[in-house]
Amino acid sequence: MPKPILQIALDVPLARLFDYLSAGQQVQVGQRVLVPFGRRNQIGIVMDEADSSEFAIEKLKPITQAFSDEVPLDAEVLSLIRFSADYYHYPFGQALLAALPARLRQVAPAVARKQYCYQITDAGRQVDLESLPKRQRVLRLVLQALQAEGEQTEAVLDALSGSARKAAKELVNLGYATAEQVLAVKRVPAILQTPQPALNAEQAAAVTSITQEIQVFKAWLLHGITGSGKTEVYIRLMQHVLQQGADGAAQQSAQVLVLVPEINLTPQLEARFRTRLPQYNLVSLHSSLSESERLHNWQLAQSGAAQIIIGTRLSIFTPIPNLKLILIDEEHDSSYKQQDSMRYHARDVALVRAKRLNIPVVMGSATPALESWYNAMGSNGQATSAASSQPNKYGLLTLKQRAVSAAQLPKIDCIDTTKVNLQHGLTPQLVAALRLRLERKEQSLLFINRRGYSPVLLCTACHWIAPCTRCSSRLVVHLGQKKLRCHHCGHEQRIPHQCPSCGDADLHPTGHGTQRLEQTLATLLPTARIARVDRDSISRKHALVEILDRVHNQEIDILVGTQMLAKGHDFPNLTLVGVIDTDSALHSPDFRASERLFAQLMQVAGRAGRADKAGQVIIQTAFPEHALFNALRSQDYASYANDLLQEREQVQFPPYVFTALLRAEAHDFPLVQQFLQLAFSSARALSQQVVTYDPVRPQMERLKGMERGYILMHAQQRPALQKLLTQLVHQLRAAPIAAKVRWAVDVNPLEF
CATH class of the missing domain: 3.40.50.300 (P-loop containing nucleotide triphosphate hydrolases)
Known part of the structure; x- marks a missing residue:
């Protein structure tokens, strides 16, 4: 019997779940619901059911709507986001909702693009095509296609004839086929499959090493010089995993997630994969897609209909039910680190997800991040052996020659x-x-x-330089638009005809x-x-x-x-x-x-x-x-x-210590000082194992009109740092001054 109280995660800056009455509606954990919150309705995700609440039952409000036609978020993704929110000290509800496509965060129902998939019946298999009238050419074509493949989607049948859908419905009426509504898979133009190049000895060794341990969790660092054919290694690994999944007894085919640091790399990889692996459905997830495109691709990944998912950092939280391999291209790139909201690092979250699923993760780069290099080489500068008992260490695979035999390093x-x-x-x-x-x-x-x-508009008389009024930076000259623009906050103004400081007209772009x-x-x-x-x-x-x-x-x-x-x-x-x-x-x-x-x-x-x-x-x-x-x-x-x-070891910088920043900003710097001084005193009192430095200002003291400051903390052991942050964040959330500043914890920061 369903329990009457639902615990729901909402997109609000509070580290808690909210209790609502189910009002007799059937809901599941991970399901999207619409609830009243304050004076408006808000989207939430059901996290649990309960018989009682800390609040009086008559004070609880019922949910407004349950989106029962949508597939709930699975427990694996919910657990991953919960872990990330705890590790990066960010409200779980905000982290969870931010991981969803924009359409799923909106009150209006998210309409999925659907199509019918037709399956042949036993009666349909026994039909002799010659027994059908020759004038029913399209009907014969559609039945022939179903007899050959067992099932076909409308998108595939459309290639046979413009009236193929009508013929398919007629076959359903005759009992020769059945129809099921499924998510529409995007049809791409027929691609000429490119031949498979021969692997050199280093590439072959890398593929063999990984495929031998493809059924278990292991982190691999693929260190290959530029042009060494790392993408070809990715493709061979994908082929191996996807073919295994297709041949296995699992109901769903295997899926692979490929993370890329930036949007501009996505079309190139997508084209490469489509020409080499045209038989597998591929979708991409990045911010250049429209809201409807992103939702549709996300749903294809969630349903298992997409076997290859290419995406930027947020894709690591995509529901992928049969995920068997994670590939991280250009793993060193700082774009994998989120610099606002929940400040997660997609590479680190990918390692956690792979370990939980017991699948391999392969990180490729010509210039690995020092943290990754340290994990592969160890503190003694030697590569970790394959038999290493340390689960957090990486296997190192090296490609020292370019894939094109005639190509040499420049x-x-x-x-x-x-x-x-x-x-x-x-x-x-x-x-x-x-x-x-x-x-x-x-x-x-x-x-x-x-x-x-x-980068600079300079007055040659008084050496005035055009400043940004909202940031501690200079305005950049955009001559074509005749404007000065700040590349940090977006502020724009026209190029002045004379120096605002001394009146001299001799202004030079420098x-x-x-x-x-x-x-x-x-x-x-x-x-x-x-x-x-x-x-x-x-x-x-x-x-x-x-x-x-x-x-x-x-x-x-x-x-x-x-x-x-x-x-x-x-x-x-x-x-x-x-x-x-x-x-x-x-x-x-x-x-x-x-x-x-x-x-x-x-x-x-x-x-x-x-x-x-x-x-x-x-x-x-x-x-x-x-x-x-x-x-x-x-x-x-x-x-x-x-x-x-x-x-780094001599001065005790990462990766030899674990660091965190407490960042704070406000329109008035005294508020920032007061907040950081409170945090500094609290941190010093809470832990002797963590070194907490005095509050300082960053190199860019003012950004987008906000005065900034931070506190740096570091520890020899990760648990000690996490324990301090948990206690400190709890204390700060209860402090009145915390409501007057904008503050956040940045674990393992990349920028100071």
């Missing part, structure tokens, strides 16, 4: 910008190399991680951004076909895909772009990469800056020479003998990573 040259005369920000060596590629009809990529025309570099190249190389790729130029849907298609079709000579071009892309005719102005990251106060810069430069350098043509990388820097550039020239990630780990 030659890397660092040009000292203090010893040459720059031409509009470009060294003569780089300009000459660009001209040479134009003559050879080869392609080039210029990388500058700064969009806009110029420094280079992608727009200015594009303009400079058009002047220096007037015959070159140039395309710019940054957030401004690809704001239109499918714009990036169109540009990349033009690159592959040899319609572009020079690409100018930011970090979205630095990884994952394969351009066979691209032989030159130029890197403009990276020196600011060499002296950053962030201890992770050198790790990120090395990874970024290794990734962007890897775009050159991926086919049979030799590649060259030219880096413009004022510090060519810096240790980072010396390591980059030798392209030895392992040695550089081991050196960084030694430095």
Whole structure:
């Protein structure tokens, strides 16, 4: 007998469930319901049933509606989100609702796109096609297709004839078939399956090692140089898992989740998988989809109808009932870390999910995160053996040669910008190399991680620099739009005609951004076909895909772009990469800056020479003998990573300690100070095992009009840190000052 009280999770900043009366409605755990909350109705998820409540029964309100036609969230996903909310110290209800597609968070019912699937009956199998009148050609075609395959969806039958659906319904009336309504699977144009390339010895060894332990949990780090064929390893593993699932006794076919760091990598991987694995249904999940597209793809994954799911970080919380393998591409990428709301790291959550399901997780990168490298190598700098008894350590698989046998790693040259005369920000060596590629009809990529025309508008008289009024940052010049724009808060204003400080009209854009570099190249190389790729130029849907298609079709000579071009892309005719102005990251106060810069430069350098043509990388820097550039020239990630780990161990930085930040912001900084001082005193009193540092201000003291501050905590043991955070968060939520500031806990922060 159903219990009368439902405990429901709501999207509110309170760490508790809310009691409602079931009002006689049949509901299940994980089901979506509509409930009254305050003066409005709100979507909630049923988490439990109870016979009693801490509140008087007459004070409880009944639920308004139960969405009984939807499949409830399964216990595995609910448990994963509960764990994540506890670990990252975030209200469970908000974490749960944020993991759902936007349509499922709205009051209006979420309508799924449906279609009919027709199954042949025993009577239908016995029908002789020749006994049917020849004038009923479509009816014969549909019956023939059902007899051959056993079942067909309307989408498949549509390819036979425009009246195939009518014929299928007639077969149902005759008793030759049955019809079942199912989720509509998106039909893609017929794709010519590309031949399967031969694996080299390293790729084959990696595939063999993983498939031998494919039935159990194990974390694998696939460390392969750029162009070494990591994607081919992914495809072989997917083939193995999906074929096993299709041949097994399970009612549902196996499913694979592929995580990618950024949206712009999704279309490329999707196209690659479709050409190699066309027999499997594939869906993608990312923020560029419309609300209805995302809901539909999410439901296909939840139903098991999609065997391959490609998605960005939020996809890790997607219900996937028969998940057998998780692949994480570019595992080092900081995009896997959520920087607001629940500050989870998708890679870490993926490891937890894989362990709970007892399935393998494969993390691929040419420049692994130091935490991953540490887990694979151990504190002694040696790879963890396959027989290691430490379940948190990773198996290490290395690909040291490029997949295309004729492809070699590019030659890397660092040009000292203090010893040459720059031409509009470009060294003569780089300009000459660009001209040479134009003559050879080869392609080039210029990388500058700064969009806009110029990063600074400077008054030459009084040295005034255009500031953002809402952030501790400078406004960037966007000359085409004749505007100054803040890339942190989005504030815009027109470019002034004279200096607001001294009245001088001599205002100069200083420094280079992608727009200015594009303009400079058009002047220096007037015959070159140039395309710019940054957030401004690809704001239109499918714009990036169109540009990349033009690159592959040899319609572009020079690409100018930011970090979205630095990884994952394969351009066979691209032989030159130029890197403009990276020196600011060499002296950053962030201890992770050198790790990120090395990874970024290794990734962007890897775009050159991926086919049979030799590649060259030219880096413009004022510090060519810096240790980072010396390591980059030798392209030895392992040695550089081991050196960084030694430095981290000496100063006790992650991964040798576990860290957390307590961030706070408010319009008035005294409120932030008062809150952080309370938190600091409480943390010191609660634990002697955790080192708590005095409150400080971040490098960007003001962001979007909010004054900011934080407290750093670190501990030698993870449980000690988690225990302190649990107690501290509980105390702070009860403090009156907490309601006057916006605050959050950031466990394992990537940015300080």
